[in-house]
Amino acid sequence: MKSTDRKFTSTERMLNALDALSKPQHIAEWQGEGNSKHIFRRTDPPLLDWLREAIVSNMGGSGGGRQARERTPMAVGAFTLYEDIDGRIRSWMMEAGGTPIKAITPTQIIRSWYALWQTSNPTDHRRDAYSGIMEGWADAIRDNLDPPKKIEITAPCPICGQEWINIGLKLLDGQDDPDDVERVRTLIAVERDNINESYAICKACDKVWKGVGQMRWLRIAIDDADATKATA
Structure with a gap:
């Protein structure tokens, strides 16, 4: 967990939001009590991959999938959220002059978009605007998968x-x-x-x-x- 003692710059804030969505997250947390207390370390997948994996798992994997009545509300909500984010990221890529190939995932596209978007020398105001959107996506994914x-x-x-x-x-x-x-x-x-x-x-x-x-x-x-x- 990053310290909140100082305010991040616009670039740092954007990179933090981008990394949460598209890079594995290394987590360290205390577990146990007293003499048995210890640090447990784990690596969580990027939030966008976590969301996608949850949908595939709940919808029945790569096979025929589950019938609609068997799908949980969480699965339907996760699918809608994933589709919304995927569409927005692909739109960003096209606006930046890139081509979002259908076969690649939002996790891959958003990092390619960022590299391309950087060449436009964005202002801090624009960085903060995009950061706010990505932070909102990260919160929505966490709320959906780990309420x-x-x-x-x-x-x-x-x-x-x-x-x-x-x-x-x-x-x-x-x-x-x-x-x-x-x-x-x-x-x-x-x-x-x-x-x-x-x-x-x-x-x-x-x-x-x-x-x-x-x-x-x-x-x-x-x-x-x-x-x-x-x-x-």
């Missing part, structure tokens, strides 16, 4: 004021389908191993609070709202 802990926050959103939202299918007139609707809380906290990658999100207004500082602000805003309500 983080999610906690409902029992308070209204301090931005939009909504506490509950209906989710489910919509009728042609835009109203909720009464046969397929679920009422859920708007605020959800997502816990990651790296606390700076943890975040809260409002499903009603899409506001995101990421990292320790912003989530602390959210906690204070909720407490202030409760205090105001109690004295009203």
